Amino acid sequence: MANLKYLSGFGSEFSSEDPRRPGSLPDGQNNPQLCPYGLYAEQLSGTAFTAPRNDNRRSWLYRIRPSVIHKPFRRINTAKYLTHNWDEQEPDPNQSRWLPFDLPPADVPVDFVCGLHTVCGAGDARARNGLAIHVYLCNTSMTNSAFYSSDGDMLIVPQQGVLKITTEFGKMEVAPNEIAVIQLGMRFAVHVDGPSRGYILEVFDGHFKLPDLGPIGANGLANPRDFLTPVAHYQEIEVPEFKIISKYHGALFEATQGHTPFDVVAWHGNYVPYKYDLSKFMVINAVAYDHCDPSIFTVLTCQSTKPGVAIADFVIFPPRWSVQEHTFRPPYYHRNCMSEFMGLILGAYEAKEGGFLPGGASLHSTMTPHGPDTKCFEGASNAILKPEKIAVGTQAFMFESSLSMAITKWGAETCQKLDAKYYECWQNLPKLFSDKL
Ligand SMILES: O=C(O)Cc1cc(O)ccc1O
Numbered sequence: 468m469a470n471l472k473y474l475s476g477f478g479s480e481f482s483s484e485d486p487r488r489p490g491s492l493p494d495g496q497n498n499p500q501l502c503p504y505g506l507y508a509e510q511l512s513g514t515a516f517t518a519p520r521n522d523n524r525r526s527w528l529y530r531i532r533p534s535v536i537h538k539p540f541r542r543i544n545t546a547k548y549l550t551h552n553w554d555e556q557e558p559d560p561n562q563s564r565w566l567p568f569d570l571p572p573a574d575v576p577v578d579f580v581c582g583l584h585t586v587c588g589a590g591d592a593r594a595r596n597g598l599a600i601h602v603y604l605c606n607t608s609m610t611n612s613a614f615y616s617s618d619g620d621m622l623i624v625p626q627q628g629v630l631k632i633t634t635e636f637g638k639m640e641v642a643p644n645e646i647a648v649i650q651l652g653m654r655f656a657v658h659v660d661g662p663s664r665g666y667i668l669e670v671f672d673g674h675f676k677l678p679d680l681g682p683i684g685a686n687g688l689a690n691p692r693d694f695l696t697p698v699a700h701y702q703e704i705e706v707p708e709f710k711i712i713s714k715y716h717g718a719l720f721e722a723t724q725g726h727t728p729f730d731v732v733a734w735h736g737n738y739v740p741y742k743y744d745l746s747k748f749m750v751i752n753a754v755a756y757d758h759c760d761p762s763i764f765t766v767l768t769c770q771s772t773k774p775g776v777a778i779a780d781f782v783i784f785p786p787r788w789s790v791q792e793h794t795f796r797p798p799y800y801h802r803n804c805m806s807e808f809m810g811l812i813l814g815a816y817e818a819k820e821g822g823f824l825p826g827g828a829s830l831h832s833t834m835t836p837h838g839p840d841t842k843c844f845e846g847a848s849n850a851i852l853k854p855e856k857i858a859v860g861t862q863a864f865m866f867e868s869s870l871s872m873a874i875t876k877w878g879a880e881t882c883q884k885l886d887a888k889y890y891e892c893w894q895n896l897p898k899l900f901s902d903k904l
């Protein structure tokens with residue numbers, strides 16, 4: 468898939484046609500009586516028809532066959548640990564930390580869909596409010612199958628292995644330190660070169676947007692032009708059974724059809740899959756004193772209906788200069804009305820240099836105290852505050868949600884990665900209180 472082309476921009480009205488069929492995109496209308504080259508027109512709606520213009524998302528696909536030609540969906544159980552059941556475990560407000568999730572053994576082929584494991588979540592896809600956090604742990608490419616979620620938009624964060632993603636809109640390649648967003652209903656297939664692991668944030672309502680910048684101004688954080696959308700690329704594959712796998716109400720369903728769904732010759736619209744390279748993030752930080760809240764590192768946000776409150780924010784902790792004077796520079800001690808799920812793509816995270824490892828995770832739930840471990844506190848309290856480049860060669864991230872998430876049985880028990888001793892990292896924080904000012 469080397470040398471893939473992309474369209475640049477965020478939320479734009481794009482159009483694309485496969486160069487092998489020039490003129491395949493109808494000119495000046497969506498529904499010609501007969502489409503060019505005998506194509507079928509199909510609309511993919513990502514918002515209600517009546518959503519305000521600024522929020523409205525839809526695309527028109529011109530394809531060899533309409534998606535409706537398929538046999539009935541039937542329930543499958545190939546992703547045993549994919550769930551929306553948030554009541555599997557007793558509630559647990561403790562700080563949770565997971566060692567890196569295990570990849571499947573080399574002699575057991577597992578593809579992206581079979582490798583989906585739900586770690587935690589909240590809410591209900593049926594009521595279109597909530598989120599699920601999954602990890603994918605796979606080693607094999609999907610063949611003659613395509614996947615889509617009927618429950619939500621998926622923000623995919625590869626941690627190990629490059630994902631070659633074929634979508635109805637075209638192809639994209641997503642490496643660790645890049646992310647992809649595949650929105651509700653968009654069909655895709657994932658090819659991998661070897662063992663592949665990553666995190667998925669699935670939101671059951673709305674779509675990801677760039678955060679408002681307020682006084683920051685017109686530029687900065689994730690810049691719109693760095694978001695890349697695939698260009699139209701059709702395949703003409705006829706097979707006895709191409710599997711279309713839908714995640715619907717947290718369960719998997721499969722329908723077969725005699726052709727590939729990646730048969731879109733041309734498309735236009737503003738409802739598209741996209742990717743983003745996290746190294747392009749324009750970092751804003753405190754340059755005088757104090758630790759800024761991590762919302763300054765928001766890449767994308769999926770807003771709830773409450774102003775300024777997110778169903779989930781995707782936040783990163785990129786390499787940056789730390790220059791604050793007379794300041795305890797690492798993250799502060801914190802209790803939060805939001806839930807904080809963190810993962811690590813590469814390197815180490817400043818507030819905890821051991822135990823939180825690439826491919827692992829942590830969850831600090833609603834109002835559960837968290838913050839730097841003893842070593843970090845002692846080091847930063849006594850450090851000489853020179854300008855320092857921090858987080859070099861690392862990338863930690865956070866899915867921060869206003870919902871209070873429950874951990875699944877797989878996350879709590881089956882994966883066997885929960886670190887029962889996590890709480891110990893704070894137990895040796897000394898009492899420093901004295902009668903001296
Ligand atoms: O490490 C964390 O848990 C996330 C976090 C980062 C930060 O910069 C400030 C507060 C916070 O909770």
Ligand SMILES: [Fe+2]
Nearest residue numbers: 801803807837
């Ligand atoms: Fe926090």
